[in-house]
Amino acid sequence: MDVLKLTELLPELPTERTRLLDNLGRIRREVGPLTRELSDALADHMNIRRGEVHEVISFYSFLQVPVDAVRVCIGPVCDCLGAKELLAREQEHANGRGRVVLGVECLGHCDLAPVLMRGDRVEPEVIHETNPGASLGLETADRTLADYEARGGLSVLRDLPAKAKIVEELKASGLAGYGGAGFPTGVKWEAVAKEPAPRYVVVNADEGEPGTIKDRYVMELRPHLMLEGALIAMDFADAREGFIYLREEYATARERLQEALKEFHSAGLLDGRSLELVVGAGAYICGEETAMLESMEGRRGMPRLKPPFPSQVGYLGRPTLINNVETLAHIPAILRTGGEAWPRVRLWSVTGAVRRPGCYEGPLDVTPRQLIDDYAGGATGDIGAVVPGGAASGILPPAALDVPLTRDDLRDWGAGPGSAGFQVFPTSYSPLRLLTETMRFFAEESCQKCTPCRIGNRGMHHVLEELEHGRAAMSRAQMEEWLEAMVATSICGLGQGAPFPMRNAFRHWPELFAPLEEVATMGSP
Amino acid sequence: MIRFTLDGQEVGAREGELLVHAAARNGVFIPTLCHDDKLDPYGGCRMCVVGVEGSPRPLPACATRVTEGMVVSTNSSVPQFRRTLTEMLLAEHLNPDPGGRPNELTDLAEELDAEAPFILPDAKREPYDDRNTFMGYDPDACILCARCVRYTQEVMQCSALSLEGRGPEARVVPTWGLSWLDTECELCGGCLSACPTGAIYEKFEEATERPEQALKKVKSTCTFCGVGCQIDINVDPGTNRIVKVTSDPSYVSNEGNLCVKGRFAFNFVHHPDRLTQPLVRGDDGELHPTSWEHALQAAADGLRRVKAEHGAQSIGFLASARLTMEENFLIQKLARTVVGTNSVHSCEAT
Numbered sequence: 001m002d003v004l005k006l007t008e009l010l011p012e013l014p015t016e017r018t019r020l021l022d023n024l025g026r027i028r029r030e031v032g033p034l035t036r037e038l039s040d041a042l043a044d045h046m047n048i049r050r051g052e053v054h055e056v057i058s059f060y061s062f063l064q065v066p067v068d069a070v071r072v073c074i075g076p077v078c079d080c081l082g083a084k085e086l087l088a089r090e091q092e093h094a095n096g097r098g099r100v101v102l103g104v105e106c107l108g109h110c111d112l113a114p115v116l117m118r119g120d121r122v123e124p125e126v127i128h129e130t131n132p133g134a135s136l137g138l139e140t141a142d143r144t145l146a147d148y149e150a151r152g153g154l155s156v157l158r159d160l161p162a163k164a165k166i167v168e169e170l171k172a173s174g175l176a177g178y179g180g181a182g183f184p185t186g187v188k189w190e191a192v193a194k195e196p197a198p199r200y201v202v203v204n205a206d207e208g209e210p211g212t213i214k215d216r217y218v219m220e221l222r223p224h225l226m227l228e229g230a231l232i233a234m235d236f237a238d239a240r241e242g243f244i245y246l247r248e249e250y251a252t253a254r255e256r257l258q259e260a261l262k263e264f265h266s267a268g269l270l271d272g273r274s275l276e277l278v279v280g281a282g283a284y285i286c287g288e289e290t291a292m293l294e295s296m297e298g299r300r301g302m303p304r305l306k307p308p309f310p311s312q313v314g315y316l317g318r319p320t321l322i323n324n325v326e327t328l329a330h331i332p333a334i335l336r337t338g339g340e341a342w343p344r345v346r347l348w349s350v351t352g353a354v355r356r357p358g359c360y361e362g363p364l365d366v367t368p369r370q371l372i373d374d375y376a377g378g379a380t381g382d383i384g385a386v387v388p389g390g391a392a393s394g395i396l397p398p399a400a401l402d403v404p405l406t407r408d409d410l411r412d413w414g415a416g417p418g419s420a421g422f423q424v425f426p427t428s429y430s431p432l433r434l435l436t437e438t439m440r441f442f443a444e445e446s447c448q449k450c451t452p453c454r455i456g457n458r459g460m461h462h463v464l465e466e467l468e469h470g471r472a473a474m475s476r477a478q479m480e481e482w483l484e485a486m487v488a489t490s491i492c493g494l495g496q497g498a499p500f501p502m503r504n505a506f507r508h509w510p511e512l513f514a515p516l517e518e519v520a521t522m523g524s525p
Numbered sequence: 526m527i528r529f530t531l532d533g534q535e536v537g538a539r540e541g542e543l544l545v546h547a548a549a550r551n552g553v554f555i556p557t558l559c560h561d562d563k564l565d566p567y568g569g570c571r572m573c574v575v576g577v578e579g580s581p582r583p584l585p586a587c588a589t590r591v592t593e594g595m596v597v598s599t600n601s602s603v604p605q606f607r608r609t610l611t612e613m614l615l616a617e618h619l620n621p622d623p624g625g626r627p628n629e630l631t632d633l634a635e636e637l638d639a640e641a642p643f644i645l646p647d648a649k650r651e652p653y654d655d656r657n658t659f660m661g662y663d664p665d666a667c668i669l670c671a672r673c674v675r676y677t678q679e680v681m682q683c684s685a686l687s688l689e690g691r692g693p694e695a696r697v698v699p700t701w702g703l704s705w706l707d708t709e710c711e712l713c714g715g716c717l718s719a720c721p722t723g724a725i726y727e728k729f730e731e732a733t734e735r736p737e738q739a740l741k742k743v744k745s746t747c748t749f750c751g752v753g754c755q756i757d758i759n760v761d762p763g764t765n766r767i768v769k770v771t772s773d774p775s776y777v778s779n780e781g782n783l784c785v786k787g788r789f790a791f792n793f794v795h796h797p798d799r800l801t802q803p804l805v806r807g808d809d810g811e812l813h814p815t816s817w818e819h820a821l822q823a824a825a826d827g828l829r830r831v832k833a834e835h836g837a838q839s840i841g842f843l844a845s846a847r848l849t850m851e852e853n854f855l856i857q858k859l860a861r862t863v864v865g866t867n868s869v870h871s872c873e874a875t
Contacts (some may be wrong), residue, residue, distance in 0.1 A: 036701045049685035051677070058689040118767070119696075159822035283691065300688065305568045305588050448669060448688075448695035449569045455613035458645050458693055466648075474642040478612075485609040488582055489571040496582075 005031045006041060018316070020056060020298030024063050025248075025279055032074050034063045048298075052221075056475075059300040059447075061282030062248055066100050068119040071249075075106030075210040076391065076437045077351050078113040086114045105284060105441055106210040110351035110423070111358050120251035129219060129358025131375065134343050135333040136326075136361055145263040148224035148436045154333045157228050160235055163193060170331070172339025176432040178214075179204055179287070179324030179348055180390060180419035181493065182407060185331075188321070192237055192309045193320030201234045201242040202296070202315060202322045206280055206287040208247060209390035210441060212349035212421030215325035217359040218446040219246075219253035222329065223260040229266075229328030230275060232335070237321045242275040245292050248282055282444035288492045289322045291447065303492035346403075350376040352424035353383065363402035364438045366416070368396075371422050384427035389418030391438050392497030394504040396429065414504050415469055431509050435501060436464040440499040453495025456486040467515060475519035476506075529595040532602075544586035544597065545573055553599055555634055556607060558614075558721050559670035560587035562774060563781075564679050564798050570670050572610055572633070576603030584701035608637045614668050615641035617648035624712050625736045626717075630668055641691060647693045657705050659789045666724035667697050671715035673725060680782065685710035697724075698818025714788040718771065718781060727789070733761045733768040740768060747787040749872070751849040754779035754787050828864060841868035 004347055009030055013023045023046070026127030034057045043053040057063045072078075072087040087103045092100045092139075109115040112124050130138040142148040161169070170186030177183045192199060203226070207215040218226055234242045246254055257277055264270050278296055280286050286295045290304035293315050314320025326347055334342045344364055348371055351357045362375060367385050372379050383398050388405050394415025396403075403409050405417050425434055443457040459474075459482060468472040474482075483499040490496045506513060526537045531551055538547035543566065545555050559570040566588035572581035583603065591597075611634050618641070621631045634640070648770035650664035669688075676695055677685045682758035685708045687700045698709045717725040733740070740759040747754040747770075755776035759769045770791050774781035793799055804812040815823075831840060842860040844853050853871060861870045 040700075049678070049682075049684035054701050055674075055687045055689065058687070059691050061691075283857070285691075305566075305585065339847065345824065403720075405705075425629040444692045446692050448691055451569070451571050451610050451613050454692075454695070455616055455645070456542065459613065459616060459643075462645055464642065467780065478642055481609045482613065484604070485606045489574050489606050489610065491571075 002031055010041065010045050013045060017048065017298040019298060020046065020283060021295060022278065024057060025281060028063055028268060033066050042518045052279040055300055056298065059283060061104065063281050065102065069100035069102060070094065070116060070118050071102055071104045071107065071250065073107040073114065075110065075441065076434055077110040077211055077423055078115060079437050080425055081113045083114040086116060090116065095199055105189040106208065108207055108213055108216055108247065109174050110211050111213055113351065117249065126223060126252055130217060131360045133196040135330050135345050136218065136222065136347065138217055138221045138361065142224050145224055145267060153224055154228055156335045156511040157231050160232060161335060163236060166236055166335065169339035171337055171499030173334045173342045174344055175327065175330060175334060177324055178326040179340035180209060180421065185327055188311060189236060192319050192321040195312055197238055198318055199237045199239045200315040200318055200320040201230065201237055201239040202320055203230050203325060203328060204287060204289060204292060204322055205244050205246040205325045206292060208287045209392065209421050211349060211351055211423040212390050212419040213349040214359050214420065216253050217347065218252055218325050218329045220256050225257045225332065226325050226329045227260055227264055229331045231269065232331055233321055233323060233328060233461040240273045243296060245278045245280060245296060247280045254279065282290060285447045285494060288494065295325045302449045305491060346420055349421045353380045353426040354378065354424050355380060365406050366371060367402050367404055369401040372424060378425060382427040383424055384429060385425045385431050385434060387423040388415050391441060392500055393418030394500045395434060396504065397508040410434060414507060415500060432464065432468060432512050433504060436461065436468065437504050438501050439464055442494060450491045450495060453490045456482055456495060457498055463477050467512065468501040470515060472515040472519045476513060479516065527591065527593040529591050529597060531597050532600050533810060538591040541590050544575065544591055547591045548586060548599065550815065555586045555599055557587050558629055558668065559672060559717055561672050564672065564675045567671065568673065570757045572607055576608060607641045610628045611637055612640040612641055614807050615639065616643060617645050619665035620663050620736065621666060622723060623666050624723055625724050626723030627737055628723050650696060653698065657712060660705065660714060660717055660725060661728045662725045664696060667721050668722055669695060669697065670721060672690055672719040673697060674722065676715050676719040681713060681715055683709040683711065687717055712785040713783060715782055727769050735761055748847055749786040751845055752778060754783055756783065756787060767794050831862040832864060837865035840864055840866045844871045846871060846873035
């Protein structure tokens with residue numbers, strides 16, 4: 001620990017509880033990984049009980065990890081494409097050199113799989129495979145605010161329609177939250193506007209659903225577009241303070257947003273208000289909106305009980321409008337063309353066993369086959385399974401390749417479009433392994449607060465691991481009971497959504513679970 | 526009063542009352558594990574979820590407030606999850622009885638006939654050994670309801686325990702894994718009293734073989750200070766010796782909270798050095814047992830002699846911290862009016 005650096009830094013650090021996460025991030029970057037001594041020094045400086053700072057630090061994956069650590073992604077797509085071998089190679093290479101190497105849950109760069117981060121640098125180098133797209137136009141990146149304005153950017157913000165008109169257009173567009181929950185945006189905006197001021201706006205840029213890279217594409221290619229969407233939301237909600245909660249692993253996006261925010265400042269677009277970047281510290285659950293609010297308020301990112309919803313009781317107990325990055329980025333186009341005329345599109349992250357993995361704007365009712373063949377250049381081999389929209393959305397067999405990926409069509413298959421993180425797995429990657437890796441992810445990322453999520457996910461992971469060895473850890477009937485309890489009684493979407501891939505697998509790959517059918521009674525096989 | 530429907534019956538509740546309380550007053554017991562009336566509603570264990578009309582999912586009765594016209598179902602008319610949730614908790618509950626304290630989880634498991642289908646391979650937690658002599662903690666009995674942690678934060682306002690980590694690594698640990706003696710802990714034992722599974726327990730030199738339920742509880746008042754905390758002295762009926770002190774949340778003056786002295790410092794009762802009768806020093810210089818009458822007479826004579834020889838101001842009174850305010854009043858009365866000195870002090874002030 002560099003005591004000198006700490007004594008220099010400490011007086012600069014603000015003491016409001018809401019700055020805790022930011023302060024911890026700065027200490028990690030400027031002094032070193034958070035130890036007990038650093039934690040206690042910060043706790044005393046901020047007048048927070050030491051134990052509470054300990055709780056917060058230990059909640060996140062990266063605060064006790066050096067900034068130059070090598071982080072190898074072991075999410076399902078990377079796992080399928082050789083992550084374990086990559087991790088082993090890196091570990092061997094680091095042996096005796098004092099470099100920390102660790103396997104981490106999805107890094108959000110599945111198009112580059114298998115992928116790792118050396119400090120803030122992503123390997124292999126970040127490239128973007130995308131298409132023109134009528135709503136977001138990702139194909140042409142905006143380097144500066146001038147680029148953005150030259151394409152008609154800021155025109156909507158500078159001539160904003162009346163609030164009622166905005167709600168009307170949003171409703172007419174059918175836009176529904178693209179973070180995964182799919183709540184109608186117009187309804188959400190209307191609800192927040194009815195609540196008393198002061199109100200806050202939060203941009204959810206904590207994209208973490210394995211297989212989902214779309215928000216990163218938006219922020220890296222068109223950061224100004226997202227910022228315009230955020231400022232429209234702030235104008236709409238009369239919010240003087242806005243926040244962008246960005247996941248720590250998105251180093252390139254962080255840089256792009258910081259530059260763009262500087263430009264917005266210089267252009268006077270932030271006069272009389274603030275739009276701040278809050279950087280996470282490695283926790284999937286912080287993408288859940290109430291967990292995000294807890295995290296922003298300087299506590300462990302554990303979801304709140306709902307109701308009340310953030311639109312009524314959000315950041316610091318005030319009405320808060322929370323939108324996903326992509327959702328906000330579509331809003332300038334919707335208000336420009338009118339809700340009816342807007343083409344009803346979304347960004348599909350297409351990764352895994354395809355020739356051109358990337359992020360493509362396409363219609364809501366696109367089919368898996370179209371995504372693979374027309375957008376991503378075709379599959380690299382025989383397709384064994386596809387994941388329609390992120391880890392919690394389900395797992396589908398090749399028979400589903402021509403099903404439109406809409407909420408209604410996927411319901412018949414027991415799945416959903418989720419965050420549109422479409423993943424293709426080859427026949428060489430067994431569905432059981434995919435399922436095991438998926439449940440391991442949920443078990444690792446559970447905040448631990450509620451029983452069904454904390455233990456249910458670990459239980460499912462255990463059963464699957466046993467199945468890989470041909471053993472039955474519990475009966476199929478009891479497994480169904482556990483899954484139902486997870487869906488019904490979990491506090492948030494993590495535990496509620498995790499059973500979807502399990503149930504899909506029961507239905508589409510029943511042979512995987514044959515050993516469980518023989519377990520008549522609970523307990524031993 | 527507001528009206529709501531509970532399992533088909535229209536019943537009353539106080540405005541803003543928690544569902545779990547309103548149901549209990551109307552004869553419907555809803556089991557909870559993470560709920561503690563002293564703490565803010567948490568809704569973590571999910572054991573108390575009930576069906577509420579209009580809600581897409583069952584809601585935790587410990588964190589849901591009754592509203593006018595609410596329709597609540599707690600019985601078999603709605604899906605029941607208690608047994609499954611109990612099975613889950615048992616799947617990482619390696620040690621149900623580290624210290625003889627009651628275990629609400631195993632009680633519930635027995636009632637619901639629930640068993641763990643397996644023990645999770647990562648259920649084993651790093652053992653914790655603390656050098657303090659009052660409290661022990663076995664992480665393998667912990668169900669992560671966080672009642673202890675929340676007690677330290679919300680009631681004691683101190684930094685003694687932390688909810689550490691996330692996912693399978695989540696643990697309750699004394700802050701940074703230190704000994705309690707090296708944290709802000711005052712060893713009040715409140716975390717212990719909040720623990721529903723006995724994971725935190727009393728460490729006593731004089732251990733009893735009997736579980737807490739088999740002990741005889743004698744209600745009394747703590748004698749350590751004037752607050753008058755109500756306590757239950759737990760007596761082993763076999764040996765007729767005090768083995769622990771507990772307190773009940775229903776007790777008025779202290780709501781079940783105690784300090785380190787009230788909860789743990791009872792061994793003076795059976796201590797061989799304890800004075801059990803008055804003693805007066807004889808001419809041989811040794812202390813001899815005597816009657817109260819004689820002892821008080823000896824004290825009065827001594828005070829009179831000192832006052833006669835050296836004056837009243839040579840005498841000072843030092844009262845025990847264990848006295849009540851009324852007793853302290855009498856001490857100063859004795860000092861001022863009988864002896865005639867203003868030198869009166871209580872060791873409580875030091």
